[in-house]
Amino acid sequence: MPVRLATTESDFAARFAAFLATKRETAEDVEQVVRAIIADVAARGDAALIDYSRRFDRIDLETLGIRVPQAEIDAALGAVDAETLTALELARDRIAAYHQRQLPKDDRWRDALGVELGYRWTPVEAAGLYVPGGTAAYPSSVLMNAVPAKVAGVPRLVVTVPAPGGVLNPLVLAAAKLAGVDEVHRVGGAQAIAALAYGTETIRPVAKIVGPGNAFVAAAKRLVFGRVGIDMIAGPSEVLILADRHGNPDWIAADLLAQAEHDPSAQSILITDDASLIDAVAAAVERQLKTLSRAEAAGASWRDYGALILVRDFEEAIPLADRIAAEHLEIATEDAEALAARITNAGAIFLGHHTPEAVGDYVAGSNHVLPTARSARFSSGLGVLDFMKRTSLLRCDAEALRALGPAAIALGRAEGLDAHARSVAIRLNPDHA
Amino acid sequence: MPVRLATTESDFAARFAAFLATKRETAEDVEQVVRAIIADVAARGDAALIDYSRRFDRIDLETLGIRVPQAEIDAALGAVDAETLTALELARDRIAAYHQRQLPKDDRWRDALGVELGYRWTPVEAAGLYVPGGTAAYPSSVLMNAVPAKVAGVPRLVVTVPAPGGVLNPLVLAAAKLAGVDEVHRVGGAQAIAALAYGTETIRPVAKIVGPGNAFVAAAKRLVFGRVGIDMIAGPSEVLILADRHGNPDWIAADLLAQAEHDPSAQSILITDDASLIDAVAAAVERQLKTLSRAEAAGASWRDYGALILVRDFEEAIPLADRIAAEHLEIATEDAEALAARITNAGAIFLGHHTPEAVGDYVAGSNHVLPTARSARFSSGLGVLDFMKRTSLLRCDAEALRALGPAAIALGRAEGLDAHARSVAIRLNPDHA
Structure with a gap:
């Protein structure tokens, strides 16, 4: 069964840290x-x-x-x-x-x-x-x-x-x-x-x-x-859903399972401030699993790596979401935009009740190659820049070099790089050759 | 002595390929x-x-x-x-x-x-x-x-x-x-x-x-x-200078040595269409080495990895420069801008006679952390984007999902990912739960 956590529990910090540290892949030594x-x-x-x-x-x-x-x-x-x-x-x-x-x-x-x-x-x-x-x-x-x-x-x-x-x-x-x-x-x-x-x-x-x-x-x-x-080394896929009492348990369960069906190592997490939503979603997942073609993978993922986390309010959810740094983050809460603006670690954010992650996987237009395994803390989804490189350009004329050169000479000498200093000085004063 | 190559030689292609393949670092197994x-x-x-x-x-x-x-x-x-x-x-x-x-x-x-x-x-x-x-x-x-x-x-x-x-x-x-x-x-x-x-x-x-x-x-x-x-794993530094008969041998020599003084594994290369410039630069390097505080490192780099390459014209130099993909590329030729526009692999380009690479190292403002060891073919100098990440944002309302959903469902089913398809279908038609 998926892990259940609540921020009201006295050992929440330790249990959440242990949950975050769970390895979902064993790297084969090949x-x-x-x-x-x-x-x-x-x-x-x-x-x-x-x-x-x-x-x-x-x-x-x-x-x-x-x-x-x-x-x-x-x-x-x-x-x-x-x-x-x-x-x-x-x-x-x-x-x-x-x-x-x-x-x-x-x-x-x-x-x-x-x-x-x-x-x-x-x-x-x-x-x-x-x-x-x-x-x-x-x-x-x-x-x-x-x-x-x-x-x-x-x-x-x-x-x-x-x-x-x-x-x-x-x-x-x-x-x-x-x-x-x-x-x-x-x-x-x-x-x-x-x-x-x-x-x-x-x-x-x-x-x-x-x-x-x-x-x-x-x-x-x-x-x-x-x-x-x-590009990045892709790990198993993951989704984090933030939902409040307006969340539709069937829709949320469907989205959790859409992630889980990828792979037994995939991960689906719900964070909510509504205890009854947790029970309703857990029940809907079990119900939907019965009619799923990839029930085996999805069931294993949900059982081994799924999580249902109860928070007092979404203020508490923000740092948790940033630590999870999910590949996919769905926000189906009253003020989804305001919450999204305060979470910085996520590969992609899906806003509102009518944005299942699967539209992003296929036809929305944004890229579905996204950072996994908490790497959204420092990396981005695939994009045009991954296929380009930037060359910097610099041009001085004699006058510009006279303005900029002395500082370059000073730093070259301060660093003990005399040939650096000379390459500037020789242009300002031919005696430096 | 630095290697001397000329495109007129019958074995140029092979010698240039061998030169490119020269390893300048032995990776310690630590x-x-x-x-x-x-x-x-x-x-x-x-x-x-x-x-x-x-x-x-x-x-x-x-x-x-x-x-x-x-x-x-x-x-x-x-x-x-x-x-x-x-x-x-x-x-x-x-x-x-x-x-x-x-x-x-x-x-x-x-x-x-x-x-x-x-x-x-x-x-x-x-x-x-x-x-x-x-x-x-x-x-x-x-x-x-x-x-x-x-x-x-x-x-x-x-x-x-x-x-x-x-x-x-x-x-x-x-x-x-x-x-x-x-x-x-x-x-x-x-x-x-x-x-x-x-x-x-x-x-x-x-x-x-x-x-x-x-x-x-x-x-x-x-x-x-x-x-x-x-960030990238930095290798030893390198400079490629393209110069024609208007090039000042002393200035070019100073720039080659500014690179060479970094490290015995650094590399300095001159490509020119002027045979006499090659001799003049080689002589100037020897002369300037005598008064250089880091003559030992600079001399070793120049002797072991330096190169003087003679081309018939700069048309020939463009593909060579792209293959070298230098960290630093200085272009001191008649129409430096036009030549720069046709070379795509370089970390930074320094244009004209009055732009020694050292101003870029210190005070120009562009970054001196640049791709080495031919990695300018696929990567860029350090910049602001290296400290940021991009999160994509997506929001459908019910109507937008009706427009986009059927294609997502079709692709989910085509890929055998039924839970993906269902997460969309369930929102379009509640019977799909």
């Missing part, structure tokens, strides 16, 4: 294996990809080819039923519209001393998107990762996706096509990450790798970080 | 040691900090105290000579002014379907700045890391700095005070990173850790990443 795979792909290229795919995915890429032909991608799109296709197109267009507004502006100015300053944003030259195989191969995740890259202007966007037994999810191919992905390669695991980082004959290297994956993929991303950029 | 230190600090707190500082820094923090008293910081500022103080204040003010312009704007809008969308930026609740001891303890680096955090609005900014033998660099304390740092603790190494990530009795934990350090510090940052945010 680093040595992954390190060897990466070195092998870096050394042998396509031949290594063919070997690993034969072993891990039971697929002969020597015959089938590593790159998925355009005709196969087109056929997958053609086979999508009309309702799903319309929904995917709506999602694609709304994600694009939302992320367009994130495009950063360049800046350039001349200050009072005549120094020209500024910065400029440019897209990375190529990005790789890892798409997991199996049950976690979601077309919505393809859109959420690929569309912001294309909005950023990334000229080359590469998808790698394992095809165990030769099978690719046609919805993943369709989403890749809709998002404007340039290449799809049927390779997965640490070997796919290695190929994206080091390049092979078929897969040219990229500058940035994004997308979720299993323990091998996560370890590979950590190991290639530095050679290429990576 | 992970096991660091892992143990972190676990110990997490378990024993201040007592562990006291033990490690006694062992590694020969200092008794039990007597002296972990936190540096405000009076000691004030005294350090009071002891700074007038010229250095004025220069530090100028740098602080210019860094603040530059970074103010990076403050991101929140956004909130209602779209055609009546869906309210947006996002909001907030500062991290606390940040830690690691400052190395010894020769690399630069007051300018304190300003470059601390001022953007304060501009971002970080309410609690903590400096940790080792005090080997009890000695702290007074300029570091002065810079911390000028930048508005809230706490300074005299502890360094992996134990300082552990304290910032896990907290001790004296040092409360932070959400983000920035700042350069040795192999132990870098390994500790990698290990605590995920629990807290970290």
Whole structure:
């Protein structure tokens, strides 16, 4: 059964701290294996990809080819039923519209001393998107990762996706096509990450790798970080719902279960000031679980990691919410806006009774790749900036350097960096050569 | 002697690739040691900090105290000579002014379907700045890391700095005070990173850790990443200068040496279309080395990693510069702006003959913490955004959910996530409970 806490209990602080510290994942130690795979792909290229795919995915890429032909991608799109296709197109267009507004502006100015300053944003030259195989191969995740890259202007966007037994999810191919992905390669695991980082004959290297994956993929991303950029390492999903006595127990239960069905390690938390809502929601969850296709995962998540927390008032809830730093925060209270304004740690906030988190997962337009495991304290959801980098710009003319130079010389000397000082002094007074 | 390459040589492509692949750092394998230190600090707190500082820094923090008293910081500022103080204040003010312009704007809008969308930026609740001891303890680096955090609005900014033998660099304390740092603790190494990530009795934990350090510090940052945010792992510094026949060999040599003096692993590269400039610069470097206080480091860097590259024209230089992806790029050619516009991979670009990189290191206002080791292909210099995170905001009313809901339901079902679909459907039609 989910844990029940109340701030009125004398040991609440300790129980809440213990709840926060609960580990929901056991990190498999796969680093040595992954390190060897990466070195092998870096050394042998396509031949290594063919070997690993034969072993891990039971697929002969020597015959089938590593790159998925355009005709196969087109056929997958053609086979999508009309309702799903319309929904995917709506999602694609709304994600694009939302992320367009994130495009950063360049800046350039001349200050009072005549120094020209500024910065400029440019897209990375190529990005790789890892798409997991199996049950976690979601077309919505393809859109959420690929569309912001294309909005950023990334000229080359590469998808790698394992095809165990030769099978690719046609919805993943369709989403890749809709998002404007340039290449799809049927390779997965640490070997796919290695190929994206080091390049092979078929897969040219990229500058940035994004997308979720299993323990091998996560370890590979950590190991290639530095050679290429990576996004966050995604953990199991979580939702925190703040609701008062106006909350609808059935709706809240449905939202808690929508999170829980992802994974037995997912986490769903309700904080309320209404003791009777806690009982009503707990009962609704049990009722809804009975008719849920993924009842096993959802039930395990709710039983092992679910929480029902009673507070005296929402003033008490604010610091708790900031400590939980939830990936998804739903606020269904009387003055949801005012409460939202005072909580700073959350990946995304869903306001009011009619905003189930699932609309954000699919079609609202905001990104569903969000910081998990309390990392909303210091990181943000995926966005356009993840596919861009900023270059600062600086220009002095002789006069500006005369104004600024003496201070640079003073600091260079104070730090014992005489060549720094000289590089300025030599321009102000040729005798300094 | 520095390597000399020319694009006219038949084996240029291979030699350039080999040059790019040259490793300038050997990563010490300190992970096991660091892992143990972190676990110990997490378990024993201040007592562990006291033990490690006694062992590694020969200092008794039990007597002296972990936190540096405000009076000691004030005294350090009071002891700074007038010229250095004025220069530090100028740098602080210019860094603040530059970074103010990076403050991101929140956004909130209602779209055609009546869906309210947006996002909001907030500062991290606390940040830690690691400052190395010894020769690399630069007051300018304190300003470059601390001022953007304060501009971002970080309410609690903590400096940790080792005090080997009890000695702290007074300029570091002065810079911390000028930048508005809230706490300074005299502890360094992996134990300082552990304290910032896990907290001790004296040092409360932070959400983000920035700042350069040795192999132990870098390994500790990698290990605590995920629990807290970290900035990039800094490598040895580098400069690429593009210059034509109008380039002044003495000025170029001074700039190459300003980079080289940092560290024997630093790298200085000249690309030019003028063969005679290469000879003149090489001679000027040798001449200037003779009178340089840090001639040993600068000479080693220039000899081992320096490069002089001759191109037919600057059209050829553009892809080379993008592949080098230099931390610092100086462009001293006839049409520097046009060339700069076509090079996308660089941490910072210094335009024209009168913009030595050293003004950017100290007083221009742009940040001197920049991506090294080719990471300018995918990452940016330190800035205000590194101390903030973005929360997305979403609000539907009943009508907006009716417009958007069916597509979310379709995608939830297409992905086999029935509880997702139900969380929307239950609000549109109560029979779905």
